[in-house]
Amino acid sequence: MGWEQIEISLPNCSSLQVISFPVVQLHLNRTAMRASQKDFENAMNQVKLLKKDPGNEAKLKLYALYKQATEGPCNMPKPGVFDLINKAKWDAWNALGSLPKETARQNYVDLVSSLSSSLESSSQVEPGTDRKSTGYETLMVTSEDGITKIMLNRPTKKNALNVEMYHEIMHALKAASKDDSAITVLTGNGDYYSSGNDLTNFTDIPPGGVEEKAKNGAILLREFVGCFIDFPKPLIAMVNGPAVGISVTLLGLFDAVYASDRATFHTPFSHLGQSPEGCSSYTFPKIMSPAKAIEMLVFGKKLTAGEACAQGLVTEVFPDSTFQKEVWTRLKAFAKLPPNAMRISKEIIRNREKEKLHAVNAEECSVLQGRWLSDECMNAVVNFLSRKSKL
Numbered sequence: 001m002g003w004e005q006i007e008i009s010l011p012n013c014s015s016l017q018v019i020s021f022p023v024v025q026l027h028l029n030r031t032a033m034r035a036s037q038k039d040f041e042n043a044m045n046q047v048k049l050l051k052k053d054p055g056n057e058a059k060l061k062l063y064a065l066y067k068q069a070t071e072g073p074c075n076m077p078k079p080g081v082f083d084l085i086n087k088a089k090w091d092a093w094n095a096l097g098s099l100p101k102e103t104a105r106q107n108y109v110d111l112v113s114s115l116s117s118s119l120e121s122s123s124q125v126e127p128g129t130d131r132k133s134t135g136y137e138t139l140m141v142t143s144e145d146g147i148t149k150i151m152l153n154r155p156t157k158k159n160a161l162n163v164e165m166y167h168e169i170m171h172a173l174k175a176a177s178k179d180d181s182a183i184t185v186l187t188g189n190g191d192y193y194s195s196g197n198d199l200t201n202f203t204d205i206p207p208g209g210v211e212e213k214a215k216n217g218a219i220l221l222r223e224f225v226g227c228f229i230d231f232p233k234p235l236i237a238m239v240n241g242p243a244v245g246i247s248v249t250l251l252g253l254f255d256a257v258y259a260s261d262r263a264t265f266h267t268p269f270s271h272l273g274q275s276p277e278g279c280s281s282y283t284f285p286k287i288m289s290p291a292k293a294i295e296m297l298v299f300g301k302k303l304t305a306g307e308a309c310a311q312g313l314v315t316e317v318f319p320d321s322t323f324q325k326e327v328w329t330r331l332k333a334f335a336k337l338p339p340n341a342m343r344i345s346k347e348i349i350r351n352r353e354k355e356k357l358h359a360v361n362a363e364e365c366s367v368l369q370g371r372w373l374s375d376e377c378m379n380a381v382v383n384f385l386s387r388k389s390k391l
């Protein structure tokens with residue numbers, strides 16, 4: 001398990017730390033009123049031995065306490081708004097005000113101690129068997145009865161798509177296109193289908209800065225959407241709950257979309273200072289009329305499952321209580337149909353649009369690359385992450 005890639009320097013603040021180490025119980029002299037320099041050094045070493053990621057909030061606290069303990073109050077100039085990670089670090093350190101060095105040292109030792117015990121006990125109750133059984137970190141992929149099921153599996157994050165998940169979905173789709181299943185199904189684990197792009201994707205800035213980040217993001221997105229355009233077998237979405245952003249726009253590239261009546265469809269691109277992707281700037285106006293597409297993609301109107309069905313984005317809506325049973329019964333029947341006939345029929349229906357879809361995809365990615373560098377987008381992302389205490 002890797003640390004989230006938020007840059008905090010431990011212990012000397014110079015470079016990105018992505019650490020994975022075995023958990024070892026920390027034995028500190030808890031009777032001392034004040035941590036000695038030795039306790040502090042032990043705690044610094046202990047941080048490097050944490051097996052599990054303590055989370056961005058804890059890492060920022062550790063960073064701030066380390067700096068306060070070794071250098072005193074923050075007197076560095078405040079980083080710019082686009083420098084998300086250094087700004088988060090600066091904010092955390094600056095928030096300690098004039099806390100004395102000795103107290104910061106003690107607090108650092110205490111925090112490491114509590115992290116060590118809590119992460120050790122949580123590692124005993126989270127064996128991560130699902131991940132190992134599928135070989136994926138962010139997905140559960142199974143194949144039976146002629147159906148390959150790709151299940152988004154970050155339920156605690158509402159199945160937000162982090163960079164790893166984009167790569168794993170591409171991998172799973174490529175594998176499914178070659179396996180012996182007749183149809184492929186995408187669905188979500190937990191109460192959400194997906195909350196769209198993981199907004200913390202914006203925080204991991206490479207040495208080339210935000211421009212390089214945006215360029216790499218556009219390359220990744222183009223390849224990702226390309227996999228859906230080119231997918232050769234019937235591709236079915238089982239929308240088990242709310243869907244946001246890219247998880248909605250991609251639906252225009254699926255061959256059938258079955259939704260629970262709990263599902264909603266929301267594309268708040270303007271609110272995020274962003275623009276449509278997933279070929280939706282082309283597919284949505286065709287599916288639902290330009291005016292209805294603009295309501296969703298420009299004004300961010302959230303549709304219920306019934307409304308999305310009336311607009312043609314969803315094939316059929318099922319009561320949530322019978323959703324799984326009814327849809328799987330239907331899918332199992334589909335999977336018994338001759339697979340070659342299904343492939344060839346899909347090909348003849350979809351092929352004449354493929355070139356156009358790839359061109360639309362390229363254009364959308366290029367426009368988004370520019371949007372990601374805009375103040376409108378940066379501010380929206382910073383707002384979300386600050387509300388969620390991710391900065």
Ligand SMILES: CCCCCCCCCCC/C=C/C(=O)SCCNC(=O)CCNC(=O)[C@H](O)C(C)(C)COP(=O)(O)OP(=O)(O)OC[C@H]1O[C@@H](n2cnc3c(N)ncnc32)[C@H](O)[C@@H]1OP(=O)(O)O
Nearest residue numbers: 157158160195196197198199201214217221245246372388
């Ligand atoms: C330059 C960068 C390039 C990067 C790579 C690019 C790849 C291609 C990008 C393609 C473009 C795609 C665009 C989109 O998809 S736009 C849509 C983005 N999504 C959102 O705006 C939704 C944000 N989330 C929310 O509004 C709410 O979380 C939500 C309504 C979905 C649920 O609210 P609720 O109150 O019920 O639950 P929580 O908010 O408490 O959520 C639980 C935890 O899950 C975390 N979460 C949820 N969604 C996201 C998300 N999209 N990104 C990051 N994290 C998310 C949330 O923070 C909670 O976490 P904690 O428990 O740790 O607090």
